[in-house]
Amino acid sequence: MAAKSKNELILGIDLGGTKTLVGVVDRDGRILGRGKLSTPSHQGGDAIVDVIARAAETAILESGRAFDEVGLAGIGSPGPLDVEKGMILFSANMDVVNYPLAAKLSERLGVPTVLRNDVRASCYAEWKLGAGKGMNNLLGAFVGTGLGGCLIIDGKLHVGHDGNAGEIGHIKAKPNGAKCGCGLRGCLEVYASKTGLVRRFAKARKRDVNSQLFRVWNGPDQKLKSRYLAECYKSGDSLVLQELQRAANYLGGSLGGLVNLLAPDAVILGGGVSLALGEPWLNWVRAAAKEHMLVIPEDREVILPAALGDDAGVLGAALLASESVAGKK
Amino acid sequence: MAAKSKNELILGIDLGGTKTLVGVVDRDGRILGRGKLSTPSHQGGDAIVDVIARAAETAILESGRAFDEVGLAGIGSPGPLDVEKGMILFSANMDVVNYPLAAKLSERLGVPTVLRNDVRASCYAEWKLGAGKGMNNLLGAFVGTGLGGCLIIDGKLHVGHDGNAGEIGHIKAKPNGAKCGCGLRGCLEVYASKTGLVRRFAKARKRDVNSQLFRVWNGPDQKLKSRYLAECYKSGDSLVLQELQRAANYLGGSLGGLVNLLAPDAVILGGGVSLALGEPWLNWVRAAAKEHMLVIPEDREVILPAALGDDAGVLGAALLASESVAGKK
Structure with missing residues (x-):
């Protein structure tokens, strides 16, 4: 182990969009x-900067280390950035416009701060x-409050012309579809994210559909926690099952088409919803994707579950900040 | 100029799917x-190999050069390959299964032959x-009999896991959509290619819709030439205008979404249909794409018309063959 410095x-x-996580990460990625x-x-x-600073204090306390051992911060944020x-x-889900987050955070935390897209970090x-x-x-493909994505191409993070490549949530999933938080119509995010599910559940609630969900969730003014979805899903609630199956069909269909276009080694399915729902949800998405793949490999699964859980965003933000400072990107 | 060798x-x-072009290409790409x-x-x-060999003879005659000056052949073919x-x-549009085209052509032409995807070549x-x-x-995005695509990422042709990346015609454009020649449902190719247009025009013909098109095109057993489309389009035939607008909406919507995902420097719109229809078609596709782009650049058009016309496929096949032999891919 390296000496403390x-x-x-x-x-x-x-x-x-729902929670802010801060981790104290060492140079070995722990x-x-x-x-x-x-x-x-x-x-x-x-207000967001305040909350981050408070969460950082907690993280440093828990680490048993001192604030002056911190030399750098990386933040993964929803975009476009x-x-x-x-x-x-x-940000469609945070009511923030043209906000200099890196500079504000750097001022508050006292260390250089690197801003990157949240899902690209994960x-x-x-x-x-x-x-x-x-x-x-x-x-x-990371399913949470929104639907974020990213691309690694030929061993590099693909950032594209404006640095914002990866917006899988805003590919077109349906002609003349429903309006997305971003202002466009028929985005995949409208059908395969919590924001999209909230829209559907709110409609069902107005129609007085019976669902276990409505005992814990009182409509669009309250956050729809992934945990609520997981509980209803496990107990076989028919509304939640039906809506999640619909979301999985949209997501899988689009992912299958993108496998045809991009021929990736794998698609990584992550995000709070995927994490909370686990294997059965993964299999629904896989089945829908296979229905739209030109070639289905026999020797491997193309869609894999994310492996780092809640830690992915924190680790990725730290890794990207570190590599940015090292000049590698 | 280099000495003849x-x-x-x-x-x-x-x-x-409709025609076979062969060009005699020199080392300077002429x-x-x-x-x-x-x-x-x-x-x-x-039968395809026969036709290629005959077209090659014509090309060599026209070039005024001799067959033994040819050292290599490159062929761009529909796939997957x-x-x-x-x-x-x-190939959905050619009734060919597991056919060793490169070996058969190499035997027939007497030179090493490199097979690549037709649209990737263009x-x-x-x-x-x-x-x-x-x-x-x-x-x-190349609109012809089918809809082919390709990706250049970070200065390289992106071929992906199985060498077949670029199949933009088989991204999902519509949930539970119409069946594509490839067997999948709702592929973009069903809505934005001649194969898709044939399906729509055949239905209209059965319903006795009046259209100038039906004076020159007698239904799905006859090839729908891009020239027919261009003539009807220019004379304002309402069925053809309506169906081309619909195709442009699907194509543009999907392209806009892919611009969000991939953030390319440009999208190149080519293929026989785009070439025949020209600027007004380009502008329809551009308008539909802008309706689905998160950010619309003010300083540039993202969607550009292909510039090489009918020569793109021939030149690309020759370039890729040459680079393949040089070991660069």
Whole structure:
């Protein structure tokens, strides 16, 4: 083990539409302490910076290390972002517009801070340390409040023309489809994310459909926790089963088509919803994807579950920050 | 100009569902002679080899050069292919299954023959010599009998896990959509290719819809030439306008979504249909794409027309063969 030195630790920050996770990460990619708070989704950027700073204090306390051992922070945030300027351009699920998050956080935490897309961070961690370790071409699909994605192509994170490549949630899933939080119509995110499910459940609730879900969830003003979905799913609630099957069909169909287009070594299925629902959900998505794949390999599963769980975002943000500073990207 | 030498010429072959083009290409990427014949789509692989050999003779005659100056052939073919083995695995539009096209052609032409996907070849030529020259990230969409695509990522042709990446025609455009020639449902090709248009026009013809098209096209047993579409389109035939607008909406919507996912420098719109219809069609597709793009750049058009016309396939097949032999792929 390396001797303790100043600046050897990295704060990895995973800013989600629902919760904010902060981890103290060492140079070997181990998480030494964690902090977790609800994200203040509708109070603007400064409230988010406050919550991150408080979660960071908890994480450092838990790690048993000192704040001055931290030399760098990486944050994974929903986008689209201007990664060069460290700004969130806008976020459908957080009510933030043109906010200089990296600069504000750097000021607050006292260390250089690198901003990257949240799902790209998680996927990067899954590629370096998790389900996609050793592979060259990956598509990541992370189902949570929204639907995020990322691409590893030929052994590199593909960022594209404007640095924002990977927005799998905003491919077109249905012609003249329902309106997405981003303003476009028929985005895959409308059908295969919690935001999309909330829309469907709210309609069912208005129609007085009977569901166990409505004992714990009182409509769109309340957050729909993945745990609620998992509980209803496990107890066989018919509304929740039907809506999750519908979401899996949309997601799998689109993923199958993207496998035809991109021919990845694997698709990594992650995010809070996938994590909470586990194997049966994975198999639904796999089945729907196989129905839309030109060639179904006999020797491997193409769609793999993410392996790092809740830690992926924190680890990926730390890894990307570290590599950014090292000049590798 | 280099001195004449044995083996300095390449046969570039563009095998399409409708026509077969052969060009005699020199090392500077110039086409010295051309041959063109209808593709015998439903007579098996050997009939296709015959037609290619005859078109090659015409091309060599026109070039004024001798067959023994040809040292290599490259063929672009519809797929999916096993490029390693030089085989067509199957083709929805040509009734060919597991056919060793490269070996058969090599035997017939007497020179080493390299098999690559037809659209990947065209797109490669557009990248090296045409509309995408100097760019690093491109998505190609070629609308003809079918809908083919290709990806240039980070300055390289992206071939993916099995060598067949780029099948943009088989991304999912509509849940529970119509059946595609490939056997899947709701593929983009069903809505945005001549194969898809034939299906729609055949239905309209059965319903006795009045259209200028039906004076020159007698139904699905006859090839639907892009020229017929262009003539009806220019004279304002309402059925043809309506169906082409519908195809442009599907194509543009999907392309917009893929711009969100892939963030390419440009999308190159090519293929026989795009070539025949020209600027107004391009603008329909652009408009539909912009309706589904998260960010619309102010400083550039994302969707560009292919620049090499009918020569793209021939040039790309020759370029890829040459680079394959040089060991660069």
